[in-house]
Every structure is written in structure tokens, then in C-alpha cells.
Amino acid sequence: MTRRRHLIALACATALAAPLSAQAQADTVKIGVILPMTGQSASTGKQIAAAIALFQAQNGKKAGGKTVEVLIKDDAGVADNTRRLAQELVVNDKVVALAGFGLTPLALATAPIATQSKTPMVVMAAATSAITEASPYITRTSFTLPQAAVAMGDWAPKNGIKKVVTLVTDYGPGNDAERYFADRILLNSGQVLEKLRTPLRSPDFAPVLQKVRDAKPDALFVFLPSGQGAQFMKQFGERGLDKAGIKLIGTGDITDDDQLNDMGDVALGVVTTQHYSAAHPSAMNKKFVADFQAMHKFRPNFMAVGGWDGMRLLYNGLNASKGAGNDALMAALKGQVFESPRGQILIDAQTREIVQDIYTRRVEKKDGQLWNIEFDVQKSVKDPGKQK
Numbered sequence: 094m095t096r097r098r099h100l101i102a103l104a105c106a107t108a109l110a111a112p113l114s115a116q117a118q119a120d121t122v123k124i125g126v127i128l129p130m131t132g133q134s135a136s137t138g139k140q141i142a143a144a145i146a147l148f149q150a151q152n153g154k155k156a157g158g159k160t161v162e163v164l165i166k167d168d169a170g171v172a173d174n175t176r177r178l179a180q181e182l183v184v185n186d187k188v189v190a191l192a193g194f195g196l197t198p199l200a201l202a203t204a205p206i207a208t209q210s211k212t213p214m215v216v217m218a219a220a221t222s223a224i225t226e227a228s229p230y231i232t233r234t235s236f237t238l239p240q241a242a243v244a245m246g247d248w249a250p251k252n253g254i255k256k257v258v259t260l261v262t263d264y265g266p267g268n269d270a271e272r273y274f275a276d277r278i279l280l281n282s283g284q285v286l287e288k289l290r291t292p293l294r295s296p297d298f299a300p301v302l303q304k305v306r307d308a309k310p311d312a313l314f315v316f317l318p319s320g321q322g323a324q325f326m327k328q329f330g331e332r333g334l335d336k337a338g339i340k341l342i343g344t345g346d347i348t349d350d351d352q353l354n355d356m357g358d359v360a361l362g363v364v365t366t367q368h369y370s371a372a373h374p375s376a377m378n379k380k381f382v383a384d385f386q387a388m389h390k391f392r393p394n395f396m397a398v399g400g401w402d403g404m405r406l407l408y409n410g411l412n413a414s415k416g417a418g419n420d421a422l423m424a425a426l427k428g429q430v431f432e433s434p435r436g437q438i439l440i441d442a443q444t445r446e447i448v449q450d451i452y453t454r455r456v457e458k459k460d461g462q463l464w465n466i467e468f469d470v471q472k473s474v475k476d477p478g479k480q481k
């Protein structure tokens with residue numbers, strides 16, 4: 094082929110391809126999902142990406158008459174990456190919504206981009222109360238630490254636990270867990286002997302566990318972000334705190350279903366409060382867990398449910414707003430009520446915050462596996478952090 098003929102052929106091919114791709118473009122909506130797929134919080138990315146794949150396999154790829162294309166980007170848990178990826182997704186890919194956000198600082202770094210570009214942002218993992226106040230375009234399908242921690246502040250003193258030490262990771266959700274648990278247990282005539290913290294990156298639990306041993310509390314209350322529970326539990330057992338009669342309680346992040354089954358007997362009897370257990374006995378959850386395990390060969394945790402429900406929220410929103418634009422989509426996300434594998438959830442139209450049931454659960458062995466078995470529930474819990 095001569096160069097000229099080659100160019101003509103190329104031009105024809107492009108002309109043919111152009112209207113097709115424009116058509117395909119118009120028939121597609123993109124959702125940009127930013128997750129830590131690598132690094133210290135990779136389990137969160139793995140769980141949420143798996144839940145999104147399951148959701149689309151079960152529900153198809155159409156919503157609001159268009160094909161939903163999910164673009165998953167790895168921020169490795171680093172806020173500068175999240176911010177850059179969010180910008181690229183909004184400006185270059187023209188996504189209709191942003192979603193994911195494995196850690197609080199990653200969600201907060203993206204909030205100004207959501208506000209400036211008027212892009213709805215669905216937080217599927219991060220759980221500091223203040224996140225939904227950082228932009229009018231943020232809503233959430235995870236939970237808030239005050240929701241979980243207050244329930245434990247009610248349960249513990251009614252069950253013989255009066256003197257406690259708290260141990261939390263030193264950032265947003267840890268601050269929330271410590272504050273709301275401590276305030277509640279004081280209100281219920283309990284006592285906080287000491288408040289301990291560990292860093293988010295590469296924590297070493299040995300020195301704090303020694304302090305806990307010396308303080309001799311009835312129980313140690315713990316919040317650690319998903320992914321750190323197994324390492325903590327191992328050291329708690331190795332240092333003999335369970336044998337010293339110190340009970341372990343906390344938010345459900347420490348008995349995370351992603352790791353629980355590998356934690357061993359030291360986890361048995363640990364009581365936690367949270368919004369999701371893979372052992373939740375509803376028909377919907379049984380199907381969710383069975384389908385998830387059939388597709389991915391591992392157990393879903395609370396992050397997976399946040400991802401799966403986030404997709405439901407967005408599909409419902411796209412169906413209701415029929416591609417009428419970002420503000421119409423945002424409006425359609427507010428006020429939704431639907432059944433989740435965790436129980437019924439509501440997106441409060443005023444605060445854009447999730448309202449959900451919070452369960453008290455105990456780790457038990459069933460058929461040779463460890464599960465968080467629910468034994469009490471507080472219904473329709475609003476975020477206590479929004480009721481200042």
C-alpha cells in the first residue's frame with residue numbers, strides 16, 4: 094500500500110469507528126471506584142472489588158437505560174494518589190459518580206473534588222463520622238464508628254465490665270471510637286482507666302499490651318481498621334492477656350470476617366458491636382454469602398457489604414434519575430430505603446448518612462469455623478456523631 098492509500102484507509106476506518114464509539118459513549122455511564130488494591134489496606138480493596146463484580150454478575154450491567162462501566166483504580170491507601178485518580182476520573186473519564194474510599198484520609202482528600210465538580214461520591218468503606226459533612230455530594234454505605242461504639246458502651250457495663258482500657262488507631266475513626274465509647278460507658282457508671290493509641294502504619298502492639306496488663310482492667314476495648322485484627326489478636330493471646338482474665342471487646346473491625354476464621358481460639362468469646370456479620374441469619378444474607386463464596390472462594394466481610402450496597406444505591410439512583418445529570422443523581426441517592434444483607438438500611442435525606450441496625454455479636458465456633466454470632470440488636474441507629 095502506498096502511503097497515500099494507507100492514509101485514506103485509515104481515515105475511512107476512523108470515520109466509520111467515530112460514530113460507533115460516540116454511540117457507545119452515549120449508551121454508557123462510568124462509575125469511578127478508588128480502592129486500596131495494594132498496600133496495608135489491600136484486603137479492603139479486594140473485598141469491595143469482589144462485591145462489585147458479584148453485584149454486576151447478579152444484576153446485569155444496565156441501569157437507567159445505560160450500560161454501567163465500573164473503573165477500578167488502585168490508590169494503594171495513599172491520599173495523594175486518591176486525589177489525583179479522582180481528578181482524572183472526573184475530568185478525563187467523565188464518571189457520573191465516585192465510589193470506594195478504603196480509609197478516612199482518602200475520602201477526605203476527595204471531598205473538595207466532589208464538591209467542585211458536583212460529582213456524587215459514595216463512601217463504601219471509610220467510617221469517621223465527619224466524612225459526610227465534608228461535601229454535600231458525599232453519602233455512605235459503610236457505617237460510622239460512633240454507631241458501633243455507642244452500642245458497646247451500653248452493653249459492657251450491663252455485663253459486668255466496669256473498668257476498661259481503650260486502644261484505638263490514632264486517626265479519625267479511632268478518635269470517634271474512643272470518644273463515643275468512653276462517653277457512653279461513663280454515662281453508664283463505668284470507668285476508663287487509660288486511653289491508648291497505636292499508629293495507622295505498621296503498628297507494634299507489644300508495648301501497649303504490656304500497659305493493658307499492668308492496668309488490670311475488666312476489659313480492653315479495641316478499634317483497629319480492617320486488616321489489623323488478626324495480628325493484634327495473635328499478640329493478645331501470646332502475651333497471655335486472655336489468661337490474665339482481661340476480656341476483649343470492641344467494634345466489629347477487630348473480628349472482621351475476612352480474617353476471623355484464621356484467628357484461632359483466642360478469638361472465641363470476643364464480643365463486638367457492628368452492622369454486619371457474615372453469619373447474619375436473613376435469607377438475603379445467606380444468598381449473598383453463598384453467591385460471594387461461590388464466585389470468589391473467600392468470605393465477605395463488612396467492607397464487601399458496603400461495596401455491594403453502594404452499587405445497589407447507585408443503580409437505584411441511576412434508574413430514578415434517568416441520566417438527568419449529577420444533581421439529579423445525587424437527589425436520587427438521598428432518602429433511599431432498601432434491604433441489605435445486613436438488614437434494612439436508609440440514607441437519611443438530610444444528613445446523607447446511613448441509618449442501620451447495630452448488632453451485638455460473640456465469636457463462636459460452628460461446624461469448625463469461627464463466626465460473629467449476633468445475639469442482640471439496636472434498630473435503625475442514626476449516626477450519634479450527627480446529633481451534637
Ligand code: PHB
Binds near residue numbers: 218221266318346
Ligand atoms: C477508616 O479509615 O475510616 C476505616 C478503615 C477501616 C475500618 C474502619 C474505618 O475498619
